[in-house]
Amino acid sequence: MADHNMADLNDTLVQASVKIDDGCDHSQRIVWSMNQKRYIRNGLSPARPPAPQVAAVRIEPKKKPRKRGHRVVQQAIGAV
Template sequence: MGEMVDINDELVRSVVTVDDGRDYTAQLVWRMGNRRDMRNGVSVPIPPAPKVSAVRVEAQRKPRKRGYRVVQKAIGSV
C-alpha cells in the first residue's frame, strides 16, 4: 500500500498534524501543582493519560489569504 514514514521527521511534522488520541488534562493539572507539592514535601505520582479516541493524522490547513494584494499595496501593508 504505502511506505512507512517517520512521524518525528521535521518535514512530516510541517505537513501533517498527528493527534495520539490521549487526554492529558490530568497531567497538565498535576504539573501546575507540582511545585506546591514539592514545597509541602508531598510526592504524588503523575496520573495516566487515558486513550479517548483513535489516532488521527490529518493535513495541516493553509492559512486563508485575507484581502487582495492590490488593496494591501494601496494601504502600504505589503
C-alpha cells in the same frame, strides 16, 4: 510493485505538513504539572497520572493559509 517505506512521524518535514492527534486526555497531567511546586513545598511526591486513550489517533493535513490579493495587501500598508 513499488516498495514504500513508512514515514517517520518525528521528522521535521512530516510535522510541518501534518497535524498528529494521539487521542489521549492529558488534562489530569496538565493539572499535576501545575501543582508541582506546591507538591515540592509540602514534601509530597504523587505519581504522574495516566493519560487515558479517549479517541482514535488522527493524522490530518495542516490547512494552508488563504492567499490574499495584491490590492488588499497594498491597501493594508497604505500604498494604494
